[in-house]
Amino acid sequence: MAFSLAVYHQTVPNKKNLEKTQMLEFFGAGAKSCGDNVINVNDHRIINSDIALIQGWVTDDIQRPHLKLRNDVINRQLTKNRVVVTADSNLFLYADVKNSLHYLRYSFNGIFPNTGNYFSNRVDSTRWSKIAKNLNITVKDYRNNGNHILVCLQRNSGWSMGSLTVVEWATSTISNIRQYTDRPIVVRLHPGDQHSKTYLPALKAASYQLKFEFSNNADIRDDLRNCWAVVNYNSSPTIAASIEGIPVFVTDPDRSQSRDIANLNLADIEHPTMPDRTAWLQRLSMCHWNFNELRSGEAWGHMRQFVIDSTLGIA
Numbered sequence: 001m002a003f004s005l006a007v008y009h010q011t012v013p014n015k016k017n018l019e020k021t022q023m024l025e026f027f028g029a030g031a032k033s034c035g036d037n038v039i040n041v042n043d044h045r046i047i048n049s050d051i052a053l054i055q056g057w058v059t060d061d062i063q064r065p066h067l068k069l070r071n072d073v074i075n076r077q078l079t080k081n082r083v084v085v086t087a088d089s090n091l092f093l094y095a096d097v098k099n100s101l102h103y104l105r106y107s108f109n110g111i112f113p114n115t116g117n118y119f120s121n122r123v124d125s126t127r128w129s130k131i132a133k134n135l136n137i138t139v140k141d142y143r144n145n146g147n148h149i150l151v152c153l154q155r156n157s158g159w160s161m162g163s164l165t166v167v168e169w170a171t172s173t174i175s176n177i178r179q180y181t182d183r184p185i186v187v188r189l190h191p192g193d194q195h196s197k198t199y200l201p202a203l204k205a206a207s208y209q210l211k212f213e214f215s216n217n218a219d220i221r222d223d224l225r226n227c228w229a230v231v232n233y234n235s236s237p238t239i240a241a242s243i244e245g246i247p248v249f250v251t252d253p254d255r256s257q258s259r260d261i262a263n264l265n266l267a268d269i270e271h272p273t274m275p276d277r278t279a280w281l282q283r284l285s286m287c288h289w290n291f292n293e294l295r296s297g298e299a300w301g302h303m304r305q306f307v308i309d310s311t312l313g314i315a
Helices: 018-033 065-079 125-134 166-178 196-210 220-224 237-243 278-285 291-296 298-309
Strands: 004-008 037-041 051-055 083-088 104-108 148-152 185-188 212-214 227-232 248-250
Touching (some): 018 037, 018 291, 018 298, 051 065, 125 278, 185 196, 220 227, 291 298
Parallel strands (some): 185 212
Antiparallel strands (some): 083 104
């Protein structure tokens, strides 16, 4: 069976971002090599197709043209019981900050573990080994000591935090931590949050009462040295921390890619669990594909099997 795949190029707002534009191009090339019919949509039309490929996802604000297009595509596909494919950031980016191999994370119909299909119920156990080798990642044994607690902040906007602000989450979470430990707390701002200057004064004011400091390190691995535990809302710093052997806590487990290995109760901050990470990393690897694997069709060959096996009304 051949599928129709519509590639929506206008879902990328800035054509100078070559990784995003090339992702769409290479994905389409891979689908063609698998025998599917690829339709490149270079305007804001919504067309009839079995599968739609977009870059990114949407928030509540869809005023900008590329966000409205994403929203319209998503709504069309889901209401028609069809598939929308999207790419998100590489969860292993800390090991290759410039993403030189162009690994991205792909999913069907959502961008959280509780909403999207990440192709993880059909696992090739060798895939994680391949990715780890390519990115020079070594999974470290869990630490048996440590001093500070690292609280990693997320962007103050976007789909991950929703309506919850960074300041609200940080102050509430650190207040909770302080009920159970007097360890040093270090707060790491999201390195890509261009709006951090707007809320930093409020955080600095709170730091005197809650007794925490701010990290100035560019590389998260510097913050993980001598770290006791990492606390995060639902994003990727917990991936790096767990691989580096640091126990992690998440406060939004349903939407966190670390939910399978994370601690969920901050009351356990002095006695965190340290689950085996092997099966979890193998599952995560099944949604990460690089550009060479996109162009060759290997990535789409894996993903399209989930369309074939689904009960979606695709004829």
